Amino acid sequence: MMQPLLQVHGLTVTFPTPSGPVPVVRDFSLTMGREKIGVVGESGSGKSMTARAILGLVRPPGQVTARTLQLEDMDLMGLSPRGWQALRGKKAGMILQDPKFSLNPIKRIGNQIEETLRLHEPIRRGERRERALAMLEAVGIDDPVRVYKSYPHELSGGMGQRAMIAMMLVSSPNLLIADEPTSALDVVVREQVLRLLDTLVTDRGLGLILISHDLPMVARFCDRILVMYRGRVVETLDARYLDAATHPYTRGLLACLPSPATRGHMLPTLSRDPSWEAA
């Protein structure tokens, strides 16, 4: 049997408060191969914090514990800060919501893409440039040379997000985590960026964790879906059978969406049951 790409068991993230430590992620487990996993939940559900914990990005005073946190054959639990740095960018990358905030505003796009290579691969300058340009072309940018020379503010939202994806993929990581990668984009561009991600992930055989609040979008795009509520996974679904969701929270999330069918009617609202938190 092939080794899983990522194994997480019992991942918990807590933050201290005056009234004791508060868990924001509770007992999260996931074993995944080179597939597309969706993590869905509302604000405060712990979905982003889970992603940060998997990549060692939870800052003190946040505390991460897990029974297993393993990427391929590498145990991540004992990793030093230096070890994490070597891992991020090289083996695992993360795409954030808004390229305006995640790209360095005072560096040209080309330099930012090459920086990843410079940190992780001993190759010559000319080759770095070629790889960066090829990557910009691969993310569907028509004029890679112009974008290579541009600063982030000179790019549209969709272009910026493509550049971000190029930066994350240039060193050929095996795992990509995308945290709301399209929610700052408008509908048409959102669809283009999603299709691009889909093609890249499939062609390169990556594992992808897509984090979003948008359940129907994630269902169209992913293989499996984890639904999180107040720090806990309450349901795991096959994305093809969204209608088969049984947890009242998942069903509530689906029911409250407006659509042509709800026209002229009141939308169902969620009445939250305290028992959902107990799991």
Added chain:
Amino acid sequence: MFHSPLILVEAADVFYGVSRNRFQAVFGANLAVMPRETFGLVGGSGSGKSTLLRVLAGLSPNWQGRIMIGGMNLEPGRSPPRAFHRRVQMVFQDPYASLNPRHTIDRIIADGLKLHGFTDLDRRIAAVLDQVGLGTRFRYRFPHELSGGQRQRVAIARAIALEPEVLLLDEPTSALDASVQAEILNLLAVIRQERSVTSVFVSHDLAVIAHVCDRLAVMQRGRIVEQLSADDLIMRKAGHPYTRELITASGESAAQ
């Protein structure tokens, strides 16, 4: 008079900046919104939909053309009189940015009422908080003590307290979670039933527009490229290629 529009926009151009730095954001917009109608403005980022809404709210005087709202003509280059703002109220996208963080909910609503010469403030504030589903226990709280959905309810309460004829809504639910969005859309539906109010609803989300609007205009790069009824949208009877592209991109959620 029954069939005359409450909001009429004719050949409106909207600009940012002046002389050489002038940028035209909206080109020759024509709109007619009937009394009590909910009219949608849809488009991608940079399409000019929010810009046009700000002009209708009297917040941005840099435009030319003709705009009439409720029998009052807006004048280009001038801020409208105070009475205009009582009759035309706006709710913004971000409930975190649109409420003064140093004022209590009571003061946020009272300020508008006082400015427009309302009396009987105490009763009015209690009634409006009740109507938006907050109740009086929130009355002396500050915005930071409220969730996003509760803050948006305050913003709606502040607007409807002035009993406006026109409500302008700029993506009022796009910063909110789906379950909270449902609650706010329901609240807006109740307000429509109970009050004689005409609305313009800006959104990038076709599913939301199809749920709440009677008719809509689709904007692309500063131009209104198509106007259609919500029924046409649902039946996918769109004429313009950009509208069809929007419908396709919205996928399953916008049309079945």
